[in-house]
Amino acid sequence: MLPETLLCLVNAALIQAATASLSINTITRLNFQDLPSPPTFSLPAAQNLTITVAFCSSETISTRFFLTNVTSITVNQGLGTFAASFLDGGVLAIDGASSDDFSFEIGTSDSGPMHQVLATFPLLGDTTSNQALLFSPSFDPPVFSDPSYPNYTLPGPSLSPPSPPDSYPNFTLIISPTSSQTLTSLPQTACMIASQKSSGNIANESLWLRDEEGWRTQWILAGLSPQTNYTAYVTQDSMKLSGPLYFVTKSAVFACPLAAFLPYCPGVTYAIPLPSPDNSDLSIYDSTNLPSSISDTLIAYFTNFTTTLTTQACGRDYYSPLQTCADCQRAYFRWLCSVSFPRCGEQSPSTTTTTTASSIQTSSSTGIPTATSALQPQTTSSTPRNSAFSSMNMPYSVLLPCIETCQAADRACPNFLGFACPLARFNANQSYGVGYIDGAEPDQQGLGVPGEAQDQWGNIWCNFV
DSSP: OOHHHHHHHHHHHHHHHOOEEEEEEEEEEEEEEGOOOOOEEEEOOEEEEEEEEEHHHHHHHHEEEEETTTBBEEEETTTEEEEEEEOOEEEEEEEOOOOOOOOEEEEEEESSSSSEHHHSSSEEEESSSEEEEEEEOOOOOOOOOOOSSSOOOOOOOOOOOOOOOOSSSOEEEEEEEGGGTTTTOOOOOOOHHHHHHOOSSSEEEEEEEEEETEEEEOOOEESSTOOOEHHHHHHHTTTTTEEEEEEEEOOOTOOOOOOOOTTSSSTOOBBBBOOOSOOOOOSSEEETTTTHHHHHHHHHHHHHHHHTTTTTTTTOOOOOOSSSHHHHHHHHHHHHHHHHSSSOOOOOOHHHHHOOOSOOOOOTTTOOOOEEOOOEEEEETTTTSSTTTTOOOOOEEEOBBHHHHHHHHHHOOGGGGGOOOGGGGGGGGSSSSSSSSSSSSSSTTTTTSOOSSSSSOOOOOSOOO
């Protein structure tokens, strides 16, 4: 391997010798047997040029990437990024030795890095003993157009899903048992992770507008093993990587099926306490097979609430400088969905890792103290939390709704509706998960916009739709 001092001396010669060119806003896939001689590439001229290097092979190599000004590109976990002004172009030189099978990608762009590790993680919907419902990072958030006076007409509950956008990112899901450490030990690049074999099988892949964060690609996976920790990654357009996300499947005796594809409650993407559906290819409940006693009652609540809300002179007499009737309706709908669809849960077995499903365990790396999710056992004689649900023929546990969902509706709605939430000192924890988002202390409750109810380690503290 050449020392940097020698590379300085031959830098001018490399500029003249470079015969291969890298085009702007393109990705070039290479391996060592494809490299020109000498192994140099001319760079396009750009005011702000970002060069990325992504390793697509798992072998350990000692290869360096140098630019015209003898600046090396630092590669960490298989990904290197460098940005600077190249008004007159430049040269990228590759120094090192490796096998002919080692492959990598070089991206050159004038609009930011083409290869990235995204700051946003995939989202876990829920799991059963052999299924998982997962989501890509969000994109294309909806724009709410509130009505105005004098025609202040609020929409009713959605009975059909909205039309997906015309263009959207190409997401790919890859999962593997966490115990194998296969994915996390590899270079953390999209081309590397996407080349790995994924566990289970994708029973359904579709676009879904789950919440105000935007559209997501939704996957329903089948063929997973019970009580098994999995690691999940999502690649975007074969260039960007999101993850890792950790989750664990439920035990073999877990009986609650998944629910999804409910346009009037798009955030209900979890297991609910109903017998397994007989008329579903995916073994889930959706808008086509959910019992009408549940959906009809819910839609009636939606309609009646909207009628009562619009007795307020919405758009003319403002009850708040911050909230509108449309804000109140959206917050109420979200709360009603969370309390109308009980979420089945299951306590995770004791473990020393953070890859658990229904409880926060002490992490050996972070030292986070243990805490238990808002799980409430339900016996066979228990009255269902929603009377429209039939009784289960076996005991199960319910993951209570986050109280912050209730508090968001309380803050957004006018006083005359009489909407109020229970207080922690008066047994609020019998109906809600208390102290998981805003905090458990009295002066921390009911503050701000509801936060996150789960993390990338598969911890789920309360149900937040």
